[in-house]
Amino acid sequence: MRRYFLKRLLLLPLTLLGITFIAYVITRFVPGGPLDQALAQKQQAAARGRGVVASGNSSSLSPAEEAQLKKFYKLDRPLLIGYGEWLGVWPNPDTGKYEGLMQGEFGHSFLRGQPVLEVIVEKLPVSAWLGGWSLVLTYGVCIPLGIVKALRHRTRVDNVTSVVLFTGYALPGYILAVVSLYFFAFHWEVFPHSGIATKELEGAGLWLRLKDRAWHSVLPLACLTSGNFALMTLLMKNSLLDNLALDYVRTAVAKGVSFHNAVLRHAFRNSLVPVATGFGNCLGALLAGSFLIEKIFDIDGIGLLSFSSLVGRDYPVFLGLLTCSSFLLLLGNIVSDVCVALVDPRIRFGK
Numbered sequence: 535m536r537r538y539f540l541k542r543l544l545l546l547p548l549t550l551l552g553i554t555f556i557a558y559v560i561t562r563f564v565p566g567g568p569l570d571q572a573l574a575q576k577q578q579a580a581a582r583g584r585g586v587v588a589s590g591n592s593s594s595l596s597p598a599e600e601a602q603l604k605k606f607y608k609l610d611r612p613l614l615i616g617y618g619e620w621l622g623v624w625p626n627p628d629t630g631k632y633e634g635l636m637q638g639e640f641g642h643s644f645l646r647g648q649p650v651l652e653v654i655v656e657k658l659p660v661s662a663w664l665g666g667w668s669l670v671l672t673y674g675v676c677i678p679l680g681i682v683k684a685l686r687h688r689t690r691v692d693n694v695t696s697v698v699l700f701t702g703y704a705l706p707g708y709i710l711a712v713v714s715l716y717f718f719a720f721h722w723e724v725f726p727h728s729g730i731a732t733k734e735l736e737g738a739g740l741w742l743r744l745k746d747r748a749w750h751s752v753l754p755l756a757c758l759t760s761g762n763f764a765l766m767t768l769l770m771k772n773s774l775l776d777n778l779a780l781d782y783v784r785t786a787v788a789k790g791v792s793f794h795n796a797v798l799r800h801a802f803r804n805s806l807v808p809v810a811t812g813f814g815n816c817l818g819a820l821l822a823g824s825f826l827i828e829k830i831f832d833i834d835g836i837g838l839l840s841f842s843s844l845v846g847r848d849y850p851v852f853l854g855l856l857t858c859s860s861f862l863l864l865l866g867n868i869v870s871d872v873c874v875a876l877v878d879p880r881i882r883f884g885k
Contacts, residue, residue: 535875535882542868546861551621553860554635554853558617561849568607568644568847569600607644620853640854645846650854653839660730661828661835664751668758669816672766677809680770681802687775695767703764708826711757715830718753726750728832754831758824766809773808777801806877814870817862 561567573595595603604610611619611627618624620641622634633639640650683692702710719727726732731747738746777783778801786796825837836855843851875881 539868539872542871546864546868549864550857550860554621554857555617557853557856558620559613561853562609562613562616566847567609567849569595569603569609571847572599572603608641635857640857641850643843643848643851645842645848645851650850653851654836654854654858657834657836657839660833661837663730663747664754664758664833664835667751667755668762671755672759672762672816673809673813676763676766677770677806680767681774681797683767683771684774684778685797687771699764699767702760705760707757707761707824708830710760711753711827711830714753714756725753730754730833730835754827754833757827769808770805773805774801777804803877807874807881810873810877811870813873814866814868815863817866817869 576595601610608616608619615624618634619626620634622632622636622639624634625631626633634641638651640654642648643650643653646653679695683695686692705713715727718724726749730750731743732750735743735746774797778797780801783796783801786800787793791799825841827833828835828838829841839851840855842848843855
């Protein structure tokens with residue numbers, strides 16, 4: 535099994551290399567890039583100066599301007615050389631130094647003028663806070679709730695919780711965000727309506743700032759976790775029901791083991807296998823964030839940064855975010871296999 539995980543780790547850089555190369559090629563050839571935006575801005579400026587509506591032929595970039603912009607955005611390099619420079623295996627022709635991913639750099643943002651890594655690190659704590667607590671709440675609540683629903687199958691507790699779970703699952707997160715924002719933030723004024731913290735408390739004590747951030751996080755977390763709650767709870771319930779119907783549980787009870795111990799010591803651990811399979815995939819949620827939730831609640835996180843980088847054609851930021859999220863997703867698949875092997879020792883992965 536050790537050899538299997540070692541092979542998976544060795545394949546991770548190659549897979550990441552393929553993902554980033556495809557994304558880099560797309561950014562080079564997709565329409566609406568930095569040159570097109572510069573041309574559109576020049577046309578709009580010329581149209582405003584003449585007091586007319588801008589047209590496609592109202593203005594154009596001179597060859598010198600086009601060459602300067604291509605050099606600034608590093609579009610004057612051939613495709614493979616440009617990708618090698620971004621990757622850090624080809625030196626920058628202007629400085630002669632190796633600058634790129636292999637050196638821990640993602641380039642500079644076109645829109646912000648900052649290093650991409652600084653932009654990501656600046657936005658990461660907010661999304662990591664929400665994503666981390668969403669993961670803790672999902673597994674911390676859904677697993678016990680799934681156990682209760684399995685043991686109280688077809689009782690009032692099971693029926694009532696199923697109605698609540700399916701209602702939350704049926705409502706999209708952004709719809710739930712708008713509804714909760716209207717009632718709990720504006721109508722009843724129970725929770726804050728925007729942001730992740732109160733700016734006036736930036737210099738306050740740690741405990742006070744934690745309480746303030748937790749209060750701001752109630753509504754966004756509820757909207758982020760509403761969809762996963764039903765899925766994870768029913769997955770845990772159905773898996774436990776299947777294991778309780780197997781012979782080894784009945785045999786354990788027949789030999790004198792209490793039903794409580796048979797559930798917790800035998801059936802429960804085997805029921806965690808389907809739940810553990812998806813645990814590693816949740817690592818990507820720590821970085822991905824949610825654009826709609828962050829936009830509705832005015833939270834400046836990774837999700838909003840991803841959307842703005844795509845709309846503004848800020849390709850260095852887009853490639854940096856894609857690289858980080860792809861790495862976490864690939865690493866999460868390996869973590870999922872580790873979790874499954876830890877939960878069920880009978881599982882042995884091939885060589």
